[in-house]
Each structure stands twice: as C-alpha cells, then as structure tokens.
Amino acid sequence: MVGSLVGGLLTPKEKTEGPRIDDLKVQVSTYGAGIPQMHGTERIGGNVVWSTDKIETESTTEVGKGGGAEHTDYRYFVHMRVVLQETPRDGSIVSIVQIFQDGKLKWDARSGLPVATALASEENLFAFFTLYQGHSDQLPDPVEEIYQGGPGTVPAYRGVVSISMKAIECPGGRVPQFSFVLSTSSETVIEVNELADAPAGVTSYHGQYIKGAVWHTNYTDANSDGNGELEVYFSHSGAAMTLERTIPLLFCEVGSLTTFVPIPCPGTPSPSVIRTRTDANEMDTYIDIIDLNEGTQTPIFTYTKGTLDYPFLSSPYATAAYDPQSEKYVMLGGGTADLQTKPAVIDDGTIITCDAVTGTTVGPVGIYNDVVYVVTVAGGNLQMETRHATTGAVLAVPVVGPALGVSAVFAQAAIFCSSQGVFVSVPTTNGVDSRFFRVTDSAWELIYTADILQQFASASANFYTDGNMSVVGPSSADRKYEVVRPAISISDVRVKDIIADQCERAGEDRYDVTGVPDGDTIHGYKIQNPASARSNIDPLLTAFAIYIVDEDGLIKFKKYEDITSEATIRYSELGQSEDASQSPDPMPLSRTQEIDLPRSVSVSYINQDFDYQTATETAIRQVTESNEDMLIELPIATNSDRAARVAQMVLFARWRQQNTRSVKLSRKFAFMSPGDGGTYEYPRGTFRLWRVMSQTDTGTIIEQTLEPGDAELFTQLATGGSGYVRQGVDPLPPPTALEILDGPIMQDADNNAGLYAVMESRGAGWTGAELLMGNSVNLLESVGTVSNESVIGSTQTALGNFTRNVVDEVNLVTVNIGEGALSSITRDVLLAGTSNVAAVGANGRWEIIKFQRADSLGSGLYILSGLLRGLRGTEWATGLHQVADRFILIGLAGTLRPNLDPGSIGQTKIYKARSKGRSAESAFPISYANTAEGLKPFSPVDLRKSISSNNITLTWGRRSRLVDNVLATGVIPLGESVERYDIVIYSDGTFTTIKRVLSVFAASGVYTSAEQIADFGSNQTTLNVRVYQVSDAVGRGHELQATV
The missing domain is CATH 2.120.10.30 (TolB, C-terminal domain)
Known part of the structure; x- marks a missing residue:
C-alpha cells in the first residue's frame, strides 16, 4: 500500500484534453453584399461586417479517484457586428421582433406571448444585444474600438441598422448562424x-x-x-x-x-x-x-x-x-x-x-x-x-x-x-x-x-x-x-407607401398612387439586392392586381378591380378605317390556343405565420387539355389566404386573356387611355365592359386591343392552407433544488472525503442538471451531471427519539415531498432490501432511516411508519430531530458525490445545480464547509469491563463504514488505514471532566491500577467512559458512551 502511494506521488498526473481548434479566424462579409431595404416586418440574415477572432477559454477538472488525472475542456466565443438593413429614409425606429440561432427561435418580443415564453426570452443572453439604428448622430461601438485599437479605428455604421453581439458561444468552434425578424412598422405596448x-x-x-x-x-x-x-x-x-x-x-x-x-x-x-x-x-x-x-x-x-x-x-x-x-x-x-x-x-x-x-x-x-x-x-x-x-x-x-x-x-x-x-x-x-x-x-x-x-x-x-x-x-x-x-405590436404597411418610396428613390415625383386603396396592406417586403424601381414593385403589382398607366403627365397606379366605363361605344362606331372601307367584323377575335395557357398557377411566398419560411399556394383549372404549370415567386411576407387569392386571380386572368379583340374607332375616343374601361356594343344590341390593353393613335383613327373587363375576378376571396405553426421560445426548464448531504457513505465506492449532492426538479420540463463546484462563484467547474431526480422534502412533524434495535412502530413522521411520490414495501424488503432509504435531519445531525409504509394524505404529504432507525452509524442523531427537517430519499437517482481529497476538509466551497438549458448564473449558490462525515468511524458497540488485580480491561465491538467481503469472508473490513481507538475516562456521569485518555490499537484497553490511583486516588469499580475509533483523515469518529 505504501508503495502504491509513493508511486502515485512520483508518477505525473495523466492529462487529457477535449476538442480544440487551431484556426481561430472568423470569416466576415466582403464588399459588394447588398444591404436590404425593409418595409414592414420580415426575416433577415444580415451580413457580419466585424468580428473578433474566436476567443478561447479553458477549464481544467480533476477526474478519477483521488484526482489522479486532469481533463481540460475548451470553449470559444466571439464578439461581432451584423449589418441587417438600410436605415429607414424617414428616420423611423427599427425593432427586433425575434432572433433565430441556427434556425431555432431563441428570443421573442412579440405581444400576446405566454408568460413562460416571455420570461424565457427575458433571461436569454440575446435580450442584452445592442441594436444600432444607424442615424446621423450614431457613434462607434466602444467594445469594437477596444479590440481595434481605440477611438477612430472603427466606423460608426451610420445609414444601416446593425446589431452588436457580445460573447456569442461557438459550439465546437463553429460560429452560429443568426437571423433576425425586424419590423419598421411596430409600436411598443405595455x-x-x-x-x-x-x-x-x-x-x-x-x-x-x-x-x-x-x-x-x-x-x-x-x-x-x-x-x-x-x-x-x-x-x-x-x-x-x-x-x-x-x-x-x-x-x-x-x-x-x-x-x-x-x-x-x-x-x-x-x-x-x-x-x-x-x-x-x-x-x-x-x-x-x-x-x-x-x-x-x-x-x-x-x-x-x-x-x-x-x-x-x-x-x-x-x-x-x-x-x-x-x-x-x-x-x-x-x-x-x-x-x-x-x-x-x-x-x-x-x-x-x-x-x-x-x-x-x-x-x-x-x-x-x-x-x-x-x-x-x-x-x-x-x-x-x-x-x-x-x-x-x-x-x-x-x-x-x-x-x-x-x-x-x-x-x-x-x-x-x-x-x-x-x-x-x-x-x-x-x-x-x-x-x-x-x-x-x-x-x-x-x-x-x-x-x-x-x-x-x-x-x-x-x-x-x-x-x-x-x-x-x-x-x-x-x-x-x-x-x-414592453412588447412589440406589429402593423402591416400600405402598398401605396412602398410604391411611392420606390418612385422617389428613382427620382420620379410624377406618380399618383391614389388609385391604390389604403386597405391594401402587406405584412412585410424585403428588397434584398439593388434593382430598378420597376423590378422592385413588380411583386406588389402582381399580388394586388395593380396596373400602371401614363396619363395626364402622371404615372398612375390603378387597380384592375376598379375598372369603370369611361365611354360607351355603339356598334355603328366600330370598324372605322382611314379609307372609309367596311370591315367584315368590326371587333375581330384573337384566341390563344388552350395548350399555351396554364393548367395551374403556384405562388411561392414568405409565410408570415411559419417563421417567414417559403410556402406555396396553388390554383388548378379542373378541366383543361393544357399541361403547362406556372410558378410565380412573390418575395413578400404575407399569409396563405393572400397567396391563394393571388394564385387563383392570376390563373383566371390568364384564361380570361385567351380571347382578346381589336377595334378601330374614330378620334372621338382619343381621350381614352390604356387601362381604361369602355362599354362596347358587340354584337349589335349587346353591351359589355372591356378593358383597353393598348391603344394607338394613327392621326386619323384610334386602334385598341381589348380584353374582357371582368372586375369581379379581382375581388374574389380564397382560403389558403392551414396548420402553419410558428416556433416558440422554449420555456426555461425549472431550476434544480440542491441539497448538500454531508453524512455517512452509502456504498464502499464512496469511501472518500466527498459529500453527496442531491438534486431534484422544481417543476415540469426538467431534463437533468449539472453540478458545479469551486472555491468561489467565479471559479466554478463541472463535476458531473444527472438525468434523473431524487425526492427532496421536509418533515411536517418532528421524528421522535428511539433507541431500541427493532423496527420502530411507535413513532410516525409526516413529510411533504411536493411533486414526488413514495410507496410502501413489505417487511421482508424493509429488513433485507435497499428500498425506501432516507436521510432525515440536516448537516451535523443526519439520521439514516428506512420506512415500510408511506400513507398518502394528498398534495405531496405522506405519513411514514414502520421505521428502521439509526442506520449507517447514525443512531447518535435519533433524538435530534425538529419540525421542518429535510427529508431526502437516498438512491442513485439525482445524486452525485464530488470526489474531494482530505485536504479539502473544513474548506468552504460553493455549489450550484444548473438545470440543463439554463445558465450557471440562474442557479443559486450554496456555501458549505465539508466535514467529511462520511470518513468518520462509526461508534464502537457493546462496551464491557473486566477487573484483574485492580486493573480494568475494557473491550468493545468494532463497526465498519465498509461492507465489502463481509458475506464472503465473515470479516468486517477495517475501513481505516490503521486500527486505533481513544478511551476517554471521565470523573463522573456528567461526562464533563476528563481524567485520562488512553490510545490503543486494538478493540480493548487496560486502565491500570496505578493510573486509577493517580487519577482518582483509589482503584475504581465503576467507570464513565467514551470510546472513539480514530481515523487518520478526520480524527475521532462518533463515540460510544457508557458507565461500566
């Protein structure tokens, strides 16, 4: 044994390391990336324009019994700035509505959220990111200046909305991908x-x-x-x-x-x-x-x-x-x-x-x-x-x-x-x-x-x-x-305002959007890359059936559904010609063949109800010989009903245009313009609304191309797909209740200077916890995890004293264990099994018991009876109980034993139980100075006395903290490095004045006649004695006190 100890001291500790990366560089965006224009509410990925290199932190823990090896883990963080969009031209404020990390919603500021979701967002680190609006008075970020060399080394990023993100953890060394839901049309509500x-x-x-x-x-x-x-x-x-x-x-x-x-x-x-x-x-x-x-x-x-x-x-x-x-x-x-x-x-x-x-x-x-x-x-x-x-x-x-x-x-x-x-x-x-x-x-x-x-x-x-x-x-x-x-309430934006903005950006102020009603609104529209104003508004024209005409010196935006008749053209006024000749058909038909028309129209759009993911709505013509399928991509954020309406509207409009007609009119009708509606008598006696698709003034006649002016086509409603579900921020898992149980060891494998850390969930949704330990709250390190919970409660009544070595059928104890559950066992299992073992009391006075019956009173209350008392050498604590003692069901579930060395005895350490999915800062610290109760020898038993020649020989039975090999060999293991006892002789039965201390190395000792005379003046027939087994790690164990 000595050789192994010396060898352990001379052999260097084994050191292992977790995954570590070599390249700490972070790739950022290059020049030329488009800066989006935003209208309303949309999801944006953004461009990383500044980042630190990955910042490496390391934590080293001792592993294995006795701390014989060290393991080092590495974690990586970055600070970065992400440009999101162009600052609104009117100087309005942009709000962050949601933040996604690697596709998962992590932060949500919308109104109407459940309390648990709102609190989860509030505790998230993202709640403390800084959003810069990019206004003209914006200053550089001070953290970026520190990393780049001081004031004047970084731009202020005016003109763009950006987010400064600090201490972003990089799992496995990979920088996470972020996307942000931004809104230019929101307000804060309380x-x-x-x-x-x-x-x-x-x-x-x-x-x-x-x-x-x-x-x-x-x-x-x-x-x-x-x-x-x-x-x-x-x-x-x-x-x-x-x-x-x-x-x-x-x-x-x-x-x-x-x-x-x-x-x-x-x-x-x-x-x-x-x-x-x-x-x-x-x-x-x-x-x-x-x-x-x-x-x-x-x-x-x-x-x-x-x-x-x-x-x-x-x-x-x-x-x-x-x-x-x-x-x-x-x-x-x-x-x-x-x-x-x-x-x-x-x-x-x-x-x-x-x-x-x-x-x-x-x-x-x-x-x-x-x-x-x-x-x-x-x-x-x-x-x-x-x-x-x-x-x-x-x-x-x-x-x-x-x-x-x-x-x-x-x-x-x-x-x-x-x-x-x-x-x-x-x-x-x-x-x-x-x-x-x-x-x-x-x-x-x-x-x-x-x-x-x-x-x-x-x-x-x-x-x-x-x-x-x-x-x-x-x-x-x-x-x-x-x-x-404060929550964010989102509003839609008017289509006419987006059109007006694009016209003004193009330097065109001759526009008229009064033909677009205020009720035409859109949830969000993101213009990702630079393009012409016409290209930027085309998706809006398609979605809302808007057409453009150049009329009266203005660019007018009108709705197909608002077509009205500007003139009535009678049959006799059709078929005009420059040479006064008569046309056989004053309103000839031009018909597109059916196979060139779409069988279906699918509209791809950004679904506002599905985390701004792409979705598709399709309209299908039921009876047709065509096999053409038409796809329209609308880069706008809207709902499924609007997309379904667009698909249906476009399908019907294309089939409506299968039949077009052309007419030649006198210059009497030169006041008409493309987009106007007219009532045409054709055939004779039949009047119908047609829309002017194109018009040519030859100087003598007016030539028009017409399509049916069915305004009702553009006002129909449609129902899109349902069942779209947004992500929600997962409610934070409940905290973990932690109890430090500095008591006797429950198995031989725990024979060290450690203690038990017992953990229990404080609510539903708990998936496990990590135990952190250190000399201060700033130096905590992980010492293990649990995936199952224990049962922790408190006593509602004080457990009475009991000293007999039989099942206690006299005392009852009522415990409150909250959401946990207890069950009864048979008498045979009570006496020979390992179920229903519990610790009752507090540090410094734990008693280990077993209970046979657990009678439920409801609401987490149980009455325990049929008790085995003072187990694992804790009979000394049977009379020390109080109301509101802690009750801990002992087992492997929810329990860890930090492997502490003897040098840690008496030192105060900080313990935290961090629920999986929560930060270490969310856990409450527990400060405790370990007494290594698990190393204290049990009290000896059965003290006896014999006298020969006035010499008193004291003998007793030894007990052990260990149980290995007892059944196989019948030998009780020593449990200590050497067998040693202290015999303390007192002057009387008050056990206050010590007369002599004898140290012996076997389960017996002799109090000689000479020592008795020196201590008491005469030989004694009755002694008041305490006997302790002594540990080389913690000193005296629990005493055997007797008068013999």
Missing part, C-alpha cells in the same frame, strides 16, 4: 400578465422575484409573541406555487411586539429575508439573514441592549437590501425615530449609520456598488438621495423627480438596484398608470406606466426589473404577482 398566485398568509406575507422565479413567504405567528415560522412557496415561469419548505424562526422574546417580522432583502445571491430578534432577556439583539433556498438563519449583526436601541424593527414599511459588489446590507424604516431617517449599513458585523435623509417622507432603500439610495418625498416631489455606504456621508444633492401624485401609494413604492441601473416603482390606489422609473445621476426617466394591482398595505412590496421587464407583488386581495413587459 403588457401586464399574472405571474404567480400565492396562498393567503396568516400574520403577514411578502415575496421576492429572483432568477426567473417567485419566492413567496407567509409568516405565521400564532401566539403574537414575535416567534413563528415561515412557509416558503416557489413558482417558476408562471407555474402554480408549491410549498418549498417551512422554516421555524429562531427564538425571539419581544412580548406582544409583532413588528419583528421578516421582510425581503433584494440583491442577495439567493432569495432571502431579513429579521430582527432578541434573546429571552431582551438583552442581546440579532439581525438575521434567512436564506429561503437553504432554510438557514445566519446573524449578520449582534448588539447588546443599551448600546444601540433596536436599530431595525422589521415593521411593514421597513426595507432592506444587499449589495453584491461590496457585500454590505442596508436597512431603513424601523426602530427608533432617529434611525427611521438614517440608513443603517451592516458591513462584516459592524454597523454604519448614514447621514439622515432630508426628505419629509422616507421611502424604500437600496444599495449597489457601495452607494446607498433612498427614495424620499420633498415638496410633493419624488427625489433620490444618496449616501456613501462606507462613510455614511452625503454623496450628492438629491435628484428631484416628478410630482408624487394624489393617487400614488408612496408607502408601497419600491426600489431595485443592479448593474442595469437604479429603478423605482410607484403604484397607485386604483392600479391605473402605476409608474416605473430609471433614476440617473441627474434625472428620473419614466420607463413606462402600467395598470398593475394595488399593493397590500401591510406587506413589503416586491419589485424587480432588468430595465425592460418588471415584476411586482404581492397584490392586496388575491396575493398575485404580475409581470410587466
């Missing part, structure tokens, strides 16, 4: 949707929105004595709220003071509330931060009564916040009158009292980047006051904002500070026009107003925003949380 509906609270309630989820807490104080419990509810992406855990609050002695209630603390990395409490004598006061995800309660400040009199009572209008940059807390609005106007900053256990605010009414407090922000009212106006979080001094004069308003509920104003800025929400009594502001160093900028529900007067208002989407709640009567988001 949508308000219900996000979550929380159950009613008993004493008070409040909530917090963090990382895509609502964490709602109901505070219950049945005795109105300042003590109680927090019921923590969770909702993700609009899903129904579920009970996550119940947290019994630490003792607080405040008599009838019920103002010591927890309130939200925005800015913390995990959902948290803050609470003030006192000890039983009301002398020592504690300010606790309560982590709703972990259920922990940690004092962040402690003081003695008289040194600082109640600096912060958690009253309904008190507010608090956390600065993730400086790691400081700030509180305001409770306690003594003096401290109600002075923000109290807590920094590493010390308190800093800031200068008092000057406003007459004090509102909420926030903190970010070591700056304290307080919303106040002075002279009827909102204002923002700032203080230095380290010195407490005033930083600047207050930034005065708008008038408060008679209907505003200032007591429910809220502030949110982040890297995106400082934001304030001010609701109103009637919920109409509640205002949301961004506050800068000099002004209050109104982001939008929204119709939100009134906030409850005795609950701390929740407010979250990323500068775009906001979440507020809970509301008054129904405990609702609402999401407010």
Whole structure:
C-alpha cells in the first residue's frame, strides 16, 4: 500500500484534453453584399461586417479517484457586428421582433406571448444585444474600438441598422448562424400578465422575484409573541406555487411586539429575508439573514441592549437590501425615530449609520456598488438621495423627480438596484398608470406606466426589473404577482407607401398612387439586392392586381378591380378605317390556343405565420387539355389566404386573356387611355365592359386591343392552407433544488472525503442538471451531471427519539415531498432490501432511516411508519430531530458525490445545480464547509469491563463504514488505514471532566491500577467512559458512551 502511494506521488498526473481548434479566424462579409431595404416586418440574415477572432477559454477538472488525472475542456466565443438593413429614409425606429440561432427561435418580443415564453426570452443572453439604428448622430461601438485599437479605428455604421453581439458561444468552434425578424412598422405596448398566485398568509406575507422565479413567504405567528415560522412557496415561469419548505424562526422574546417580522432583502445571491430578534432577556439583539433556498438563519449583526436601541424593527414599511459588489446590507424604516431617517449599513458585523435623509417622507432603500439610495418625498416631489455606504456621508444633492401624485401609494413604492441601473416603482390606489422609473445621476426617466394591482398595505412590496421587464407583488386581495413587459405590436404597411418610396428613390415625383386603396396592406417586403424601381414593385403589382398607366403627365397606379366605363361605344362606331372601307367584323377575335395557357398557377411566398419560411399556394383549372404549370415567386411576407387569392386571380386572368379583340374607332375616343374601361356594343344590341390593353393613335383613327373587363375576378376571396405553426421560445426548464448531504457513505465506492449532492426538479420540463463546484462563484467547474431526480422534502412533524434495535412502530413522521411520490414495501424488503432509504435531519445531525409504509394524505404529504432507525452509524442523531427537517430519499437517482481529497476538509466551497438549458448564473449558490462525515468511524458497540488485580480491561465491538467481503469472508473490513481507538475516562456521569485518555490499537484497553490511583486516588469499580475509533483523515469518529 505504501508503495502504491509513493508511486502515485512520483508518477505525473495523466492529462487529457477535449476538442480544440487551431484556426481561430472568423470569416466576415466582403464588399459588394447588398444591404436590404425593409418595409414592414420580415426575416433577415444580415451580413457580419466585424468580428473578433474566436476567443478561447479553458477549464481544467480533476477526474478519477483521488484526482489522479486532469481533463481540460475548451470553449470559444466571439464578439461581432451584423449589418441587417438600410436605415429607414424617414428616420423611423427599427425593432427586433425575434432572433433565430441556427434556425431555432431563441428570443421573442412579440405581444400576446405566454408568460413562460416571455420570461424565457427575458433571461436569454440575446435580450442584452445592442441594436444600432444607424442615424446621423450614431457613434462607434466602444467594445469594437477596444479590440481595434481605440477611438477612430472603427466606423460608426451610420445609414444601416446593425446589431452588436457580445460573447456569442461557438459550439465546437463553429460560429452560429443568426437571423433576425425586424419590423419598421411596430409600436411598443405595455403588457401586464399574472405571474404567480400565492396562498393567503396568516400574520403577514411578502415575496421576492429572483432568477426567473417567485419566492413567496407567509409568516405565521400564532401566539403574537414575535416567534413563528415561515412557509416558503416557489413558482417558476408562471407555474402554480408549491410549498418549498417551512422554516421555524429562531427564538425571539419581544412580548406582544409583532413588528419583528421578516421582510425581503433584494440583491442577495439567493432569495432571502431579513429579521430582527432578541434573546429571552431582551438583552442581546440579532439581525438575521434567512436564506429561503437553504432554510438557514445566519446573524449578520449582534448588539447588546443599551448600546444601540433596536436599530431595525422589521415593521411593514421597513426595507432592506444587499449589495453584491461590496457585500454590505442596508436597512431603513424601523426602530427608533432617529434611525427611521438614517440608513443603517451592516458591513462584516459592524454597523454604519448614514447621514439622515432630508426628505419629509422616507421611502424604500437600496444599495449597489457601495452607494446607498433612498427614495424620499420633498415638496410633493419624488427625489433620490444618496449616501456613501462606507462613510455614511452625503454623496450628492438629491435628484428631484416628478410630482408624487394624489393617487400614488408612496408607502408601497419600491426600489431595485443592479448593474442595469437604479429603478423605482410607484403604484397607485386604483392600479391605473402605476409608474416605473430609471433614476440617473441627474434625472428620473419614466420607463413606462402600467395598470398593475394595488399593493397590500401591510406587506413589503416586491419589485424587480432588468430595465425592460418588471415584476411586482404581492397584490392586496388575491396575493398575485404580475409581470410587466414592453412588447412589440406589429402593423402591416400600405402598398401605396412602398410604391411611392420606390418612385422617389428613382427620382420620379410624377406618380399618383391614389388609385391604390389604403386597405391594401402587406405584412412585410424585403428588397434584398439593388434593382430598378420597376423590378422592385413588380411583386406588389402582381399580388394586388395593380396596373400602371401614363396619363395626364402622371404615372398612375390603378387597380384592375376598379375598372369603370369611361365611354360607351355603339356598334355603328366600330370598324372605322382611314379609307372609309367596311370591315367584315368590326371587333375581330384573337384566341390563344388552350395548350399555351396554364393548367395551374403556384405562388411561392414568405409565410408570415411559419417563421417567414417559403410556402406555396396553388390554383388548378379542373378541366383543361393544357399541361403547362406556372410558378410565380412573390418575395413578400404575407399569409396563405393572400397567396391563394393571388394564385387563383392570376390563373383566371390568364384564361380570361385567351380571347382578346381589336377595334378601330374614330378620334372621338382619343381621350381614352390604356387601362381604361369602355362599354362596347358587340354584337349589335349587346353591351359589355372591356378593358383597353393598348391603344394607338394613327392621326386619323384610334386602334385598341381589348380584353374582357371582368372586375369581379379581382375581388374574389380564397382560403389558403392551414396548420402553419410558428416556433416558440422554449420555456426555461425549472431550476434544480440542491441539497448538500454531508453524512455517512452509502456504498464502499464512496469511501472518500466527498459529500453527496442531491438534486431534484422544481417543476415540469426538467431534463437533468449539472453540478458545479469551486472555491468561489467565479471559479466554478463541472463535476458531473444527472438525468434523473431524487425526492427532496421536509418533515411536517418532528421524528421522535428511539433507541431500541427493532423496527420502530411507535413513532410516525409526516413529510411533504411536493411533486414526488413514495410507496410502501413489505417487511421482508424493509429488513433485507435497499428500498425506501432516507436521510432525515440536516448537516451535523443526519439520521439514516428506512420506512415500510408511506400513507398518502394528498398534495405531496405522506405519513411514514414502520421505521428502521439509526442506520449507517447514525443512531447518535435519533433524538435530534425538529419540525421542518429535510427529508431526502437516498438512491442513485439525482445524486452525485464530488470526489474531494482530505485536504479539502473544513474548506468552504460553493455549489450550484444548473438545470440543463439554463445558465450557471440562474442557479443559486450554496456555501458549505465539508466535514467529511462520511470518513468518520462509526461508534464502537457493546462496551464491557473486566477487573484483574485492580486493573480494568475494557473491550468493545468494532463497526465498519465498509461492507465489502463481509458475506464472503465473515470479516468486517477495517475501513481505516490503521486500527486505533481513544478511551476517554471521565470523573463522573456528567461526562464533563476528563481524567485520562488512553490510545490503543486494538478493540480493548487496560486502565491500570496505578493510573486509577493517580487519577482518582483509589482503584475504581465503576467507570464513565467514551470510546472513539480514530481515523487518520478526520480524527475521532462518533463515540460510544457508557458507565461500566
């Protein structure tokens, strides 16, 4: 064994690498690519005009037992700018509606989306791309200047709409393909949707929105004595709220003071509330931060009564916040009158009292980047006051904002500070026009107003925003949380406006589009490459049955369906000639043969209802000898009904033109023009509308070519194909609940200094999770993935103590496991199988149990009975249980064991469980210092004593953490590198004063007569003893305590 250890130290670690690319260059567009003109809404691929080389990052992890090998993975990113289209000539704003990556919809800003889809888009990285409009005052992108060498090294890209994309990941080293749905005819609308509906609270309630989820807490104080419990509810992406855990609050002695209630603390990395409490004598006061995800309660400040009199009572209008940059807390609005106007900053256990605010009414407090922000009212106006979080001094004069308003509920104003800025929400009594502001160093900028529900007067208002989407709640009567988001509402564009634009681009102002009705609109039209104005408008002429005539010095655009008769030509006026001769047929027929006419007409178009993919609609003539099929390509974005109508219209129009006629008229009719309609008497006595296709004035007669003027042909309706389905942004998978189980090992393969990381889905749509671990949140590395989930819950009742070595049929325990399920087993399986094994308790007091019966009460509640207690050496924890203990069903599903070495024992590490499909930033960090409980030897058993010549010999039975070979050899494995025990002799049965410690290397030891006389003054017949097996990695294990 020693040889293998030495060899392992002398042999270099094996190092492996994941796929890595050699060429980091990125190909960008070359000169000559067309810049599209956009009308309405369409999908564009764009041209990459600037990009960094691929930026390589690497992460190295240790793999294998004992960290014997290293594996390095490489990831690649780029920054790039993509030119999308020409800046609109009228200077209007272009909006990004959707973003596709490699053909898959990743971001959607349309109105009317489901809440889950909207939130998924909001959390996506694409929400933070920068869209440049290309106006004349546009400046270069600062990031591009940094990469290119400083100011003046990159163009401003004026005249084109472009998007600057940062930190785009390149899977496998390949730069993704992006396409964008842009709109020149959209407007922003403010949508308000219900996000979550929380159950009613008993004493008070409040909530917090963090990382895509609502964490709602109901505070219950049945005795109105300042003590109680927090019921923590969770909702993700609009899903129904579920009970996550119940947290019994630490003792607080405040008599009838019920103002010591927890309130939200925005800015913390995990959902948290803050609470003030006192000890039983009301002398020592504690300010606790309560982590709703972990259920922990940690004092962040402690003081003695008289040194600082109640600096912060958690009253309904008190507010608090956390600065993730400086790691400081700030509180305001409770306690003594003096401290109600002075923000109290807590920094590493010390308190800093800031200068008092000057406003007459004090509102909420926030903190970010070591700056304290307080919303106040002075002279009827909102204002923002700032203080230095380290010195407490005033930083600047207050930034005065708008008038408060008679209907505003200032007591429910809220502030949110982040890297995106400082934001304030001010609701109103009637919920109409509640205002949301961004506050800068000099002004209050109104982001939008929204119709939100009134906030409850005795609950701390929740407010979250990323500068775009906001979440507020809970509301008054129904405990609702609402999401407010600006969405894009798309409008069609008028065909006549596109035609006019093309005429003006061609320098032609002699146009008349009054003949094209305002009702002729189109969803979108993209002119991809440079072409003549006539070529650009041809698709519109075809789609909307428009024709052009040069008339009265103007280029007039008219509709076929609007043909009217400009003159009536009688039979006697037909057949004119220059020599006065008579024509045998005054209106001769010209007929196209049928085989030259189309059997069908197919229209290829861009389907607006199918992610702007190409689709086809076809019209077919049922009876014909023709076999010609006609294809018309319309590069316009429209729906299937419009395309079907065009196909049918073109088919009928071509067959209508099978028969044309020609006439010769006197110059009396020289006023007529091509495109005009006329009523012609032919044959005699029959009047019919014909349309002039062409007209020639010879100077003596007028020669016309005519086609039937059936205007009804162009007004018919058609129904296109159905069933087209747009992509939707996949709702984000639910977060992953993570529990760190630092307990006994459950199998021999886990015999290391690691711990168990147990993961469970927090909702539907979960496909697995990745465990991240590191020394800080910025140095996390993957240590494994799971595709199945465990069952995690909490106890509703405290599991009673039990010391007998039989099945516990006395105690019951009720557990709440949410969406999971438990089942019963037989007594034989209970005694000999591996099913229904669970850990109950918390780190430092886990008990491993097995249960035979699981009786469902509904809603995730089960009563467990028929219990095997104290398994895997945890009998020492059977009497340490509390209400709201964690319950973890133990198995391979959803469980990983990071392989930690003994050097990591006692070191604090950060753990995150990242759901597949979500970013690491979306997961809550858990900080834990590993105690390597799995390496602690079990307590010895069956302590016995024998006395010979006044020497006392103590013997006991050894237990092992390992089970291998027991059945095959009957030998219990040692489990440690050497067998060693500590025998601790105490003075009496209180086990407080140690008389002697004996170290032995076998399961027996002798307490000699001389040692007894030295310790007690005489030989002893009864000893109070603790026996520990000793590990060379963690020291003493759990003790065997006995009086023998």
